[in-house]
Amino acid sequence: MTVDTGPISSQLLELQDMDQQIRAIRDRIESFQGQLEAVEEPAQQLAEEVAATEIRVRDLRLEERRLRLAAEEKRLRVHRLEERLNLVRTVREEAAVQAELGLVRRALDQEEQEVISLLDQIGRLEERLDEQRAGMEEVRSAVAPKKQEIRAQQEAIRSEAASLEVRRGLFAEGIERRYLSVYEGLAKGGRKLAVATMTDDGACGSCFSLIPLQLQNEIRSSGRLVSCEACGVIVTAPPDVATDGLTEPASQT
Ligand SMILES: [Zn+2]
Structure with a gap:
C-alpha cells in the first residue's frame, strides 16, 4: 500500500518534514523521561537510605546471633566447670577450676552486655527504619499524581509517534527507490537537513x-x-515550482 505523493522534490521535503516531526516527538518523549526521573528522585534517595538502614539492621542481627551462640557456649562451659568443682579432690585443683570459671564468667558477662547493647542499637535503628519508610511512602504518594500525569502524556505522545512512523513508512514506500536511498543516506548521517529548497x-x-x-x-x-x-x-526547487524530478541527484562538479 502506498499513498499518492506528488513530485519528487515535494515528496522528499515532506518526508523530511515528517522525519523532523518524529525527531521532535522523540526528543519530547526523552524529556518526559527526564521529568519523570526528576520527580522520582527524592523518593529514590529515601529508598536508598531505607536500603542502607536495612542492611545495617541485618548486619547487627547477625552479630547479635553470633554473640548469643558464643554466650550459650560459655554458659555450657560454666555449667561443666561448676560440675567439675564438685568433683575436685585437692585445693590446688579447686583453685585452678575456680580461676577458669572466673575467666569464663567474665567473658560471658561481657558477651551478654554486648548482646544487650546490640539489641538497643537494633531497636533504635528499627525505629529509624520505620520513620524512613514512612517518609519514603509519604514522598511517593505525594508525587504519584505528578508521575501519573507525566506517564499519561508520555503514553499519548508515544502513540502519536507510532502513528506518525506508520504514516512515514507508507509515504516513503511511494517514493522512487533511488531518490529515497540518497535521502536516507544523507539523513542517516545525523545531519539536520537532507533536502533543502x-x-x-x-x-x-x-x-x-x-x-x-x-x-x-x-x-x-x-x-x-x-x-x-x-x-x-x-537542493530542490520550492515545492510549488517543482515539476517531477526526472534526473538523478547530480553533483555540481
Ligand atoms: Zn549547501
Whole structure:
C-alpha cells in the first residue's frame, strides 16, 4: 500500500518534514523521561537510605546471633566447670577450676552486655527504619499524581509517534527507490537537513552557498535535484515550482 505523493522534490521535503516531526516527538518523549526521573528522585534517595538502614539492621542481627551462640557456649562451659568443682579432690585443683570459671564468667558477662547493647542499637535503628519508610511512602504518594500525569502524556505522545512512523513508512514506500536511498543516506548521517529548497537568489537553502547559474536554471526549469557542493544536501526547487524530478541527484562538479 502506498499513498499518492506528488513530485519528487515535494515528496522528499515532506518526508523530511515528517522525519523532523518524529525527531521532535522523540526528543519530547526523552524529556518526559527526564521529568519523570526528576520527580522520582527524592523518593529514590529515601529508598536508598531505607536500603542502607536495612542492611545495617541485618548486619547487627547477625552479630547479635553470633554473640548469643558464643554466650550459650560459655554458659555450657560454666555449667561443666561448676560440675567439675564438685568433683575436685585437692585445693590446688579447686583453685585452678575456680580461676577458669572466673575467666569464663567474665567473658560471658561481657558477651551478654554486648548482646544487650546490640539489641538497643537494633531497636533504635528499627525505629529509624520505620520513620524512613514512612517518609519514603509519604514522598511517593505525594508525587504519584505528578508521575501519573507525566506517564499519561508520555503514553499519548508515544502513540502519536507510532502513528506518525506508520504514516512515514507508507509515504516513503511511494517514493522512487533511488531518490529515497540518497535521502536516507544523507539523513542517516545525523545531519539536520537532507533536502533543502533553493533560495530565491539561487543559494542552497541549508548552507546558503551560491549554486552555479546553469544548475539554478535546471533546478527551476526541470525540477532537477542537485547535491550542494558545499554541504551535500539535496537542493530542490520550492515545492510549488517543482515539476517531477526526472534526473538523478547530480553533483555540481
Ligand atoms: Zn549547501
